[in-house]
Amino acid sequence: MKRGVRPPRPLGxxxxxxxxxxxxxxxxxxxxxxxxxxxxxxxxxxxxxNLLGGYAKQLSxxxxxxFGLGAYTSTILLIRFGVSPWIGIMAGAVVAMLASLPIGTxxxxxxxxxxxxxxxxxxxxxxxxxxxxRNFAWGAEGITIPYHGNAxxxxxxxxxxxxxxIALTMLAIGLAITYWVERSWMGYYLVAVGxxxxxxxxxxxxxxxxxxxxxxxxxxxxxLAGTFYVQYIYFIDPNTAFNxxxxxxxxxxxxxxxxxxxxxxVVGTVLLEPTSAxxxxxxxxxxxxxxxxxxxxxxxxxxxxxxxxxxxVLTGAYERIVRAAPSGVPATATAxxxxxxxxx
Amino acid sequence: MTSVVAQAVVNxxxxxxxxxxxxxxxxxxFGVVKIVNFAQGEFVMIGMYISWWLASHCxxxxxxxxxxxxxxLFVAGVLLxxxxxxxxxxxxxxxxxFLTFALSLLLMNLALLLFxxxxxxxxxxxxxxxxxxxxLYIGVAKLIAFALAMLxxxxxxxxxxxxxxxxxxxxxxxxxxxxxLMGVNPDHVFGVAMGLALALAGAAGSLIVPFYPVYPGVxxxxxxxxxxxxxxxxxxxxxxxxxxGLMMGxxxxxxxxxxxADSGLIVVFAMLLLTLAVKPSGLFGGRVx
Numbered sequence: 001m002k003r004g005v006r007p008p009r010p011l012g013x014x015x016x017x018x019x020x021x022x023x024x025x026x027x028x029x030x031x032x033x034x035x036x037x038x039x040x041x042x043x044x045x046x047x048x049x050n051l052l053g054g055y056a057k058q059l060s061x062x063x064x065x066x067f068g069l070g071a072y073t074s075t076i077l078l079i080r081f082g083v084s085p086w087i088g089i090m091a092g093a094v095v096a097m098l099a100s101l102p103i104g105t106x107x108x109x110x111x112x113x114x115x116x117x118x119x120x121x122x123x124x125x126x127x128x129x130x131x132x133x134r135n136f137a138w139g140a141e142g143i144t145i146p147y148h149g150n151a152x153x154x155x156x157x158x159x160x161x162x163x164x165x166i167a168l169t170m171l172a173i174g175l176a177i178t179y180w181v182e183r184s185w186m187g188y189y190l191v192a193v194g195x196x197x198x199x200x201x202x203x204x205x206x207x208x209x210x211x212x213x214x215x216x217x218x219x220x221x222x223x224l225a226g227t228f229y230v231q232y233i234y235f236i237d238p239n240t241a242f243n244x245x246x247x248x249x250x251x252x253x254x255x256x257x258x259x260x261x262x263x264x265x266v267v268g269t270v271l272l273e274p275t276s277a278x279x280x281x282x283x284x285x286x287x288x289x290x291x292x293x294x295x296x297x298x299x300x301x302x303x304x305x306x307x308x309x310x311x312x313v314l315t316g317a318y319e320r321i322v323r324a325a326p327s328g329v330p331a332t333a334t335a336x337x338x339x340x341x342x343x344x
Numbered sequence: 345m346t347s348v349v350a351q352a353v354v355n356x357x358x359x360x361x362x363x364x365x366x367x368x369x370x371x372x373x374f375g376v377v378k379i380v381n382f383a384q385g386e387f388v389m390i391g392m393y394i395s396w397w398l399a400s401h402c403x404x405x406x407x408x409x410x411x412x413x414x415x416x417l418f419v420a421g422v423l424l425x426x427x428x429x430x431x432x433x434x435x436x437x438x439x440x441x442f443l444t445f446a447l448s449l450l451l452m453n454l455a456l457l458l459f460x461x462x463x464x465x466x467x468x469x470x471x472x473x474x475x476x477x478x479x480l481y482i483g484v485a486k487l488i489a490f491a492l493a494m495l496x497x498x499x500x501x502x503x504x505x506x507x508x509x510x511x512x513x514x515x516x517x518x519x520x521x522x523x524x525l526m527g528v529n530p531d532h533v534f535g536v537a538m539g540l541a542l543a544l545a546g547a548a549g550s551l552i553v554p555f556y557p558v559y560p561g562v563x564x565x566x567x568x569x570x571x572x573x574x575x576x577x578x579x580x581x582x583x584x585x586x587x588x589g590l591m592m593g594x595x596x597x598x599x600x601x602x603x604x605a606d607s608g609l610i611v612v613f614a615m616l617l618l619t620l621a622v623k624p625s626g627l628f629g630g631r632v633x
Contacts, residue, residue, distance in 0.1 A: 289456030
């Protein structure tokens with residue numbers, strides 16, 4: 001199958017990496033660095049979502065469940081037992097991963113839209129549970145992460161650059177995993193499942209196993225993001241940790257960029273996150289709902305105009321400029337997903 | 345104790361009638377057009393805002409405002425099908441799910457921009473009145489809402505069985521290709537199905553306004569209930585959605601009574617997970633899809 005990405009050119013990537021690594025040394029504006037951190041973080045969550053939702057086409061709208069479990073695990077370890085968030089982040093990711101086993105077992109019994117609904121349900125149910133755990137997880141009031149000043153061992157930094165590098169590293173790891181999955185047998189199996197589950201099953205793909213495995217990876221990565229976010233904003237409550245917007249953004253950035261592509265979630269986040277940050281700073285917090293209204297409009301336009309995502313539009317334009325070949329077929333003419341028959 | 349249970353059952357059934365109305369809309373769209381409308385709850389919200397606006401600006405009774413909200417949402421449904429839904433049919437799950445999902449986000453946040461997050465209520469002459477039957481206490485507004493909800497559900501069932509258009513609708517739900525070969529115009533049938541489903545959502549909104557606050561996110565409550573009810577009552581099955589909708593109301597009410605005031609939704613999600621674990625095809629389904 002064709003993919004929308006050109007073969008990697010090591011020099012270009014090295015240059016881009018160098019620029020990103022040196023950037024916090026040059027840019028000292030905290031607002032700008034904050035936007036970068038958010039772009040890396042949400043691109044990372046999008047990358048995690050994309051493994052399941054983009055390649056295997058299992059459209060989850062409940063990734064907030066794993067974000068929240070990661071966040072709560074590390075925070076409970078930190079505050080109740082004084083465990084460093086560096087250990088907590090791994091523990092949280094493992095808890096998220098383990099939680100995906102029973103959740104996946106139940107939700108994968110449904111397909112398509114009803115899988116999405118079931119995942120919303122599980123994330124909401126977890127939020128409600130954490131609202132009820134008043135003694136153990138502080139209930140609705142939430143808790144503030146104790147401030148230690150500059151304490152790298154406790155994942156706390158007085159400058160935003162520290163968070164910048166962690167988020168950048170997470171994104172790089174997520175992309176590396178996606179790159180590896182895309183090129184392994186697993187990637188091909190996932191795409192087969194995404195195209196047509198029954199056909200994949202018929203040619204011998206172990207569909208339940210492959211879906212379970214990719215869900216484990218996706219949940220693990222989303223759990224990492226949860227811990228990082230709590231450490232970044234110094235606060236946790238069920239509404240932050242299991243916020244529906246996390247589930248929405250994970251899917252949104254991938255769809256806007258291009259589902260089932262390595263760079264799609266990154267492109268989507270780079271387009272969306274600064275736009276929404278700027279819209280909010282222009283219009284101010286007085287107009288609740290501006291950000292999501294904007295997202296909804298962008299989503300509708302992308303789906304109606306280019307359901308394969310904007311990455312294809314960008315690479316197509318790039319190729320046209322570079323080659324200017326009249327017969328050049330855009331490299332991203334990937335096959336449209338064909339609708340599975342939904343009788344019954 | 346028995347009277348407490350009986351009261352919870354009565355309250356649950358009354359609100360369940362409204363959940364049933366929303367669920368029937370979801371299942372009708374799923375059955376005929378083969379998409380899941382994530383924005384169904386937002387059309388309940390729009391129905392509520394229409395009735396609230398008419399009540400507070402023109403003094404119109406919310407039940408009387410059905411004659412505005414239902415036709416308005418019917419037209420909205422036909423237009424929605426014509427200009428948006430039609431273009432993503434046959435493109436696979438992703439565009440279909442995220443189109444209606446984006447629509448839900450858009451409508452909810454537009455409502456937030458237009459009306460702010462404030463809760464609005466409508467007081468009618470019968471909002472606080474109730475009928476006492478023995479130890480039971482039945483709110484008049486809820487009783488009217490329930491009765492009209494059942495009437496509308498019945499009317500839809502009659503429409504689907506007795507009219508040519510209704511039969512064409514059921515035919516295209518069963519086998520779309522064959523129905524088209526028999527001369528059924530899918531665009532027409534899909535448009536009417538969307539229109540009817542949205543009109544039912546609008547009716548649900550107008551009916552609950554006398555006893556339920558209006559706010560931009562109110563649709564989420566109803567759409568979650570409807571989704572669980574539609575899974576429980578077997579996808580695409582109108583009678584199943586009706587019965588399951590009533591059951592959802594019952595489950596929520598009993599959950600609030602016996603588990604705690606904030607536990608209505610937990611019971612509902614537990615029912616969803618239980619259904620998925622035990623019988624994913626729902627109560628009325630034979631085959632697992």
